[in-house]
Amino acid sequence: MPVASLLTFWGVAALLIAVPGPDWAFAINAGLRRQVVPAAGGIVLGYLAMTLVVAAGLGLLISATPAALATLTVVGGVYLVWLGSKIVRSPATPPGAAEVPAGGRLRTLAQGMAVSGLNPKGLLVFVAMLPQFTDPAASWPLPLQLAALGLTFTATCGAVYLAVGAAADGLLRARPAVARLVSRISGVAMILIGALLLLERLL
Template sequence: MSFETWIAFVAASAVLLVIPGPTILLVVSYALGRGWKVAAPVATGVALGDLTAMTLSMLGVGALLASSAALFTAVKWVGAGYLIFLGVKLWRAGSRLDVTARTEAVRPGRMLAHAWLVTVLNPKSIVFFVAFLPQFLDPTLPFWPQMAIFEATFVTLAFANAFGYAILASRARRLASSPRAIRLVNRAGGTALIAAGTAAVTLRAA
């Protein structure tokens, strides 16, 4: 894997992780109600959930790559289209986070498990990884080393993102509910998804 490919993966992952979804809503709800102390357990749960979903996705992608190069290429084309679709959907999304502060007493271990469960059971997670990851895989290189690098990178970014959201939500509650801020995040994420899908199609067509 080239350094340029890894940097592109880091940049795309970082932008996409910022997009509010079910996991981020859970993180924000705990932080709004319980403060910054929830950051570590919920961020750990999110990271473990992403690790689980990403591993399942990568195993499926690896099986496709091993069975048929043509099928793998077809999945990359479908994946690129799916990224563009998600980008357009984000652009048309609402500008407010529908989240309620959680004030009930919950142990750190339970918060971690809750965050893991919400992340790993989100059906969009595995579908997204199947669409997203093949865009950065090189079929001519060994699969497992690439998988290890991508997973380690994404899980680290996922933890940092969830931790950051928890800290910001606990200290800047107005920002967490600001329609303008959420609209900017959605449009930035939508633009990134459309660009990623378009670039994937363009590079394969060139």
């Protein structure tokens, strides 16, 4: 596919990723727990799964099926509210030099996959935006073009959320009170986003 189209898409994707949302809130909270890599890795795996869904043509089917999209929206909204409530009740505190248990890293990886993979807004962005940057006359098949665009978005997410989590860890490690406050704010953000998803679907 044309390199210019890929670069243009990358610019648009970077702007979308720069807008704070549930991924940002999750990455910040994970950074405060010194679990930056598993958090970013989970988010990447979630968007990688979404890329495969869209490249295989299932994204259009889901977005065109009201029941499937409603189910995804409700499940994603409920999960964000649950995870945000959990963070508000137990805000992150930088553990200092303490080693993060392997079970904690795996749990964070799975949570990151759920945060991005269950995001119906993310699926709609993939379905609505990616096709605009494809070229039916290009030598690459359409599924391969969609996969390339999705992988570009996913790789950019990985870089951004690694930086966000590392910044949260580096800036707030020595400020436990501020870290707890920021953690609670990220939890509240998840609850609000999840609640908006539910209200949008149920009203």
